Amino acid sequence: xxxxxxxxxxxxxxxxxxxxxxxxxxxxxxxxxxxxxxxxxxxxxxxxxxxxxxxxxxxxxxxxxxxxxxxxxxxxxxxxxxxxxxxxxxxxxxxxxxxxxxxxxxxxxxxxxxxxxxxxxxxxxxxxxxxxxxxxxxxxxxxxxxxxxxxxxxxxx
Amino acid sequence: xxxxxxxxxxxxxxxxxxxxxxxxxxxxxxxxxxxxxxxxxxxxxxxxxxxxxxxxxxxxxxxxxxxxxxxxxxxxxxxxxxxxxxxxxxxxxxxxxxxxxxxxxxxxxxxxxxxxxxxxxxxxxxxx
Amino acid sequence: xxxxxxxxxxxxxxxxxxxxxxxxxxxxxxxxxxxxxxxxxxxxxxxxxxxxxxxxxxxxxxxxxxxxxxxxxxxxxxxxxxxxxxxxxxxxxxxxxxxxxxxxxxxxxxxxxxxxxxxxxxxxxxxxxxxxxxxxxxxxxxxxxxxxxxxxxxxxxxxxxxxxxxxxxxxxxxxxxxxxxxxxxxxxxxxxxxxxxxxxxxxxxxxxxxxxxxxxxxxxxxxxxxxxxxxxxxxxxxxxxxxxxxxxxxxxxxxxxxxxxxxxxxxxxxxxxxxxxxxxx
Numbered sequence: 001x002x003x004x005x006x007x008x009x010x011x012x013x014x015x016x017x018x019x020x021x022x023x024x025x026x027x028x029x030x031x032x033x034x035x036x037x038x039x040x041x042x043x044x045x046x047x048x049x050x051x052x053x054x055x056x057x058x059x060x061x062x063x064x065x066x067x068x069x070x071x072x073x074x075x076x077x078x079x080x081x082x083x084x085x086x087x088x089x090x091x092x093x094x095x096x097x098x099x100x101x102x103x104x105x106x107x108x109x110x111x112x113x114x115x116x117x118x119x120x121x122x123x124x125x126x127x128x129x130x131x132x133x134x135x136x137x138x139x140x141x142x143x144x145x146x147x148x149x150x151x152x153x154x155x156x157x
Numbered sequence: 158x159x160x161x162x163x164x165x166x167x168x169x170x171x172x173x174x175x176x177x178x179x180x181x182x183x184x185x186x187x188x189x190x191x192x193x194x195x196x197x198x199x200x201x202x203x204x205x206x207x208x209x210x211x212x213x214x215x216x217x218x219x220x221x222x223x224x225x226x227x228x229x230x231x232x233x234x235x236x237x238x239x240x241x242x243x244x245x246x247x248x249x250x251x252x253x254x255x256x257x258x259x260x261x262x263x264x265x266x267x268x269x270x271x272x273x274x275x276x277x278x279x280x281x282x283x284x285x
Numbered sequence: 286x287x288x289x290x291x292x293x294x295x296x297x298x299x300x301x302x303x304x305x306x307x308x309x310x311x312x313x314x315x316x317x318x319x320x321x322x323x324x325x326x327x328x329x330x331x332x333x334x335x336x337x338x339x340x341x342x343x344x345x346x347x348x349x350x351x352x353x354x355x356x357x358x359x360x361x362x363x364x365x366x367x368x369x370x371x372x373x374x375x376x377x378x379x380x381x382x383x384x385x386x387x388x389x390x391x392x393x394x395x396x397x398x399x400x401x402x403x404x405x406x407x408x409x410x411x412x413x414x415x416x417x418x419x420x421x422x423x424x425x426x427x428x429x430x431x432x433x434x435x436x437x438x439x440x441x442x443x444x445x446x447x448x449x450x451x452x453x454x455x456x457x458x459x460x461x462x463x464x465x466x467x468x469x470x471x472x473x474x475x476x477x478x479x480x481x482x483x484x485x486x487x488x489x490x491x492x493x494x495x496x497x498x499x500x501x502x503x504x505x506x507x508x509x510x511x512x513x514x515x516x517x518x519x520x521x522x523x524x525x526x527x528x529x530x531x532x533x534x535x536x537x538x539x540x541x542x543x544x545x546x547x548x549x550x551x552x553x554x555x556x557x558x559x560x561x562x563x564x565x566x
Contacts, residue, residue: 017442022172027319070168073168073172075172085168088166088171089168092168096241098241099240100241100463113165243460248451248455261446272446275448
């Protein structure tokens with residue numbers, strides 16, 4: 001593993017920024033680290049990293065949490081939020097986290113358009129999870145994780 | 158005052174439309190640089206401000222900024238990039254291509270408004 | 286467990302005096318949530334108990350931590366802009382004339398917090414001073430935690446978005462981890478130290494410009510007077526003092542006179558006319 005690979009602390013800092021900018025600007029509903037009661041699986045948004053580094057950044061949470069995220073991001077009530085809003089916001093969250101992760105990776109790394117899956121978590125064969133920020137937001141499971149491709153992007157020291 | 162928001166993310170277009178709309182701007186939007194140029198070609202008066210994402214299909218933000226600066230009609234638009242691309246080299250390239258300011262995602266509404274104020278685009282007293 | 290109206294009004298008043306932030310009724314939840322960690326750290330069992338203690342016995346440091354907790358992420362670069370414009374347009378040109386023999390300036394940022402002010406001053410000086418001029422900035426704050434942060438010079442993506450023109454971002458900062466760090470060129474010529482303005486001040490060489498912004502409001506009139514007195518002893522007789530947008534020395538310290546500069550004011554030591562001397566001829 002290259003020494004530049006983002007760590008869980010970096011993921012935490014990026015998450016803090018995203019919460020303070022969009023999901024919790026007033027600082028009263030933070031993301032809380034710790035094992036949630038159920039794993040986050042209902043809505044999963046990811047971006048792929050290619051080029052000088054191969055892997056994925058995944059943002060996963062329950063449908064409730066996704067609804068609240070969309071409501072916070074778009075400054076709407078949770079009852080006003082539609083399915084398209086949820087998909088778009090989750091995709092943008094993956095894009096923002098992925099983009100910030102990318103800036104810590106080798107310069108020729110590219111970020112794909114986000115991919116959002118409902119009802120099952122994203123699975124990436126031939127990759128392994130490097131780190132995961134697992135916790136809850138508004139008591140709902142929420143997870144941000146980084147996955148690296150097994151062979152590509154690994155540079156011998 | 159009129160602004161155009163250019164981003165392939167609908168969520169981001171909505172957020173920027175809201176922030177800039179609250180400052181009193183009339184807002185148009187487009188999903189990529191090419192769509193934006195087409196939209197702008199059909200407008201009688203050109204917007205004062207363009208908020209431009211970097212990574213978009215068909216024509217990305219850097220290409221749009223370059224095209225806008227080379228177009229006599231669009232040359233006076235204030236161009237603000239709004240993007241996750243936060244490497245120094247990207248920012249320098251955007252400024253060299255003619256962008257006036259650069260907002261890195263994630264950004265708070267206050268930060269966006271302050272950046273626009275630095276550019277003289279916020280009517281005084283219109284702070285959030 | 287909601288805040289009483291009186292407690293809320295107390296906090297709202299404090300925050301309003303310090304920042305442009307207005308806490309309207311309905312924001313009690315915000316105050317509760319943000320002050321709980323502050324209250325706990327102060328050893329109080331609840332926010333109400335903490336605030337009761339504060340109102341009974343005013344404590345400027347605790348007051349400041351209340352405001353800090355409610356204005357996180359609000360710290361801007363070149364805060365209020367006008368003082369920095371005044372520096373560039375009026376103050377520095379004058380000092381460049383009067384300090385020509387030494388070609389060096391000393392600046393004090395006396396409530397430097399997480400560092401945005403001293404680094405903004407450094408950026409301003411680097412742009413406005415002619416080649417061959419040197420400057421030194423002293424950044425002080427009552428909080429050791431803040432001094433550590435300011436000294437490290439690292440800021441998050443969200444923090445650097447606030448009021449810092451992007452040309453200056455790329456010129457004076459480099460990417461560092463998930464955020465940005467000041468360049469060595471910006472960091473040098475700045476020293477940071479912990480300092481309590483209400484205690485006897487350490488001896489320091491006098492300053493040409495002092496920024497004492499948004500800290501006097503935490504003190505009662507007597508303490509304001511004594512702080513201004515100590516600070517004025519460290520200001521050159523033809524030096525410049527900048528206070529916060531809503532602050533003034535008028536009615537507090539007659540040894541300063543207010544000078545209007547552009548859309549802001551600065552304070553300068555009043556020239557003492559010897560008794561019996563006539564006015565300027």
